[in-house]
Amino acid sequence: MEELVIIGYGAAGFASLIKANELGIKPVLIGYGPIGGTCVNFGCVPSKKMLNVGELYAKYRKHLNTDIYPQFFDSFKEKDDLVNEMRKIKYENVISSYDVTLIEGKAYFISQRKIKVNEKIIEAKKFIIATGSSPKIPNIKGIKEVKYWTNVEALNPDRKIDSLVILGGGPLGLEFAQMYKRLGVDVAILEYMPLLLPNWEPEISLEVRKILEKEGISVITNVNVKEIKKNGEGKTIVTNKGEIEADEILIATGRSPNTDLNLESAGVLLNENKGIKVDDELRTSNYDIFAAGDVIGNKMLESLAGKQGSIAAENAINNAHKKIDMLSVPQAVFIQPNVAMVGLTESEASKNQKIDTRLIKMSDVPKANILGEDEGFIKMIINKEDRRILGVHLVSENGAEVINEAALAIKMRASIDDIVDTIHVFPTMSESIRLAALSFTNDIKKMSCCI
Template sequence: MNASDVIVIGAGPSGVIAALRAAELGARTTLVTRSEFGGMAANDGPVPVRTLAQAARLLRGARTLDRFGISVGTPVLDYSRLLERVRIVVEETRCHSAFRSEIDRLGVTLIEHAGDARFVDAHTIETQSGLQMQAEKIILCAGGTSRRLSVPGAELTATHSDAWALKEIPRSILVIGGGMTGAQVASIFHAFGSRILLFQRAARILPDEDEDVSTAVATAFRDAGMVVRESFGDIDSFERTSSGVRMNFSRGAEQESVHAELIVLAIGWVADVRGLNLPAAGVQTDARGYIAVDASQRTSTSHIFAAGDITGRWMLVPQAIQDGWVAATNAVRGTFEVLDNVVCPTGGFTDPEYASVGLTERQARESHDVVSAVVRFDATTRTIIDDRTAGFCKLLVERGTRQILGCHVVGERAVEIVQIVAVVMSSRLRVDELVRVPLSFPTYTGILARTAYRAVDQLGLPARWIPT
């Protein structure tokens, strides 16, 4: 039986960072993964998704080349070749990631393709491949899995993972769920030529985003030809047809149905605790089925920690990385370190892109005296040059402190623009200080300088003008 100081289960972002941190602190560390190194992020999440999104972006760009005097034929997608590109990108990310080299350098024992891991007791782990291991501390980073429905015919539906693994482009796709994942599936396959129907049970798609972001993205989707339907009601059943799948649904007494060649569920993410045998270790889950942890990432069993999607706290890569670092630090050192006031930028690689950091306008106005400054993408130089004039940048600033409370962007390079604001917020730079930073011209981040200037003007403060 192998013995370690720390066993980390799951080699996604939180697990890899937890293993690196534990080894860095001197612990004999074993990292166990069900399948491949990199977890969902590298193999079924941001890496393959962003690769497909890049292909969609290139297709859209090719269709507008004539605006710059470039004549080419009609772009045609060879989906099998694109999937090969996705496979290559995933493999290169897995093999050449700096994290993988650090795992080797720090002497972490990596066990891949171990199958499901389960607790035998609170200090012993047994893998599906038959390996038994013991450790003083255990960190659970097994991630999450797509939420499924329990209505009749639900087995006829697919998940986002199935969508990425398609061998050819469906003629039509019904995407159920208008959050980040559903919006990305819809946007990517629309660019590939599928007829898209995006159904959202809530009153708006991207319900966690600022309302202006949700409205702008929904409008752009509809203008592009997608069917976007919010507040559609309750799903009653699915049934197979000769050309796909039909969803039967109802709202009150009114019953309807909709048909597509493929139906993709994107209705949420649940903790992947299958087979872990948590009761054997005394590890408790919360009411939603996620592993319950305190602020220091400890579970109900004091020497067992959890981080990342399995805790249900953020479900995003950057935050999973931070959780893994905290969990490993506390596991090895026996401390109760926590991360306070973490700035968490998020975004989706849709068309148009969107991204946010901090409070939405509704949240900010509940407890702050807020200045809201907005600049549209058709009012800045670089966006006009690149013919990417759809979108806006919004800054929310507290009047008294001049601190940025939130930023929301829809449009080209939105995700990159918001990263700058995350740094500004983390460093507590005031908006009147930000406006004095001489950003390069002409750039997409120029819209941020322009929006900061507008906020400063609304505050009645003097500011240096930066042309953008």
């Protein structure tokens, strides 16, 4: 009988493997599809590389007053080279340095302690399920008959397109919208809800829409897509607001947990998001089975998946009872300027405590003016009584970097006084955190740069 079987070799699975070795356990690691999972192959790494290419050219156009655009397929070749290199360095080479039995194949439970993979039956004391997620395809008339893109095809196009319609105004949809717009493609976003990023602060949603529309991206909200039809080499999208034609359509309506493992045989239940139900220690309804990463179906974030994989392994092996402070988990959307958040929204924070909020514009941050990138703002939410920081939400150049300070502040349950008393490098975008904290007690417009 094996001590530990890990199913899935993406971020969560690799983190589980590494922690298991640290604790003296040689696990069985079972993977299906390209090693490294979604992030390095079809997610974070390639998409952020493509966004970076587009951002460079957008800055050339803005600051050098030129009309230069990247070469369509050359950009994707550069992305492919990076993906191949990082997959080799961070996954293929890494796994060879650990003590693990690697099996490539699709696993299914046949009982509470046994799985079957490649016709082989494996019994184990503990399991960690880290099988990730896949694109969620909505039930729209005609969609099965019409070829469409998901993030996989959008990052590996087989032809150059001139127009793209994106279904979904969440993080994925926004990133691909700006990515393709900056490749010279006409882009429209169709969002079912009244706001883009519907789970974020409304001020964020409105600011993001303004930024994207200023860039020439069409944003249509409150859209009900009724049918998708072929139109020669392109597509026609029939909605409650009329018909839209485009060369290609990208489905960005969310992701579904990969739970096709015959979980019923293992006594593993699902949650309301159709992901695996876990407790705060990442234990499923089967005491000996844990889950980590996207397969849980809640926040689907690379960094969170890695942390969950490590904690799941420690709890499975040592019954360590470790938990993750979900309040301090940051997230970002890598459009430019970045969108980022950590902690509670104003609505969440105000439910059971007295709060205070401040919002300062990036135009009040010296470094934003130096860079010529002063779009956006930072909003901070605090507990009115003890001045602890409860939430930070921002639209900012390099905002994905800035938000990490806010995450640490919330993790340490810091107050605005702690932030104000911490000297920040001048000039930096992270000064926006300190300026937001200062704004609760001072008029920052009446202060010199370094105060």
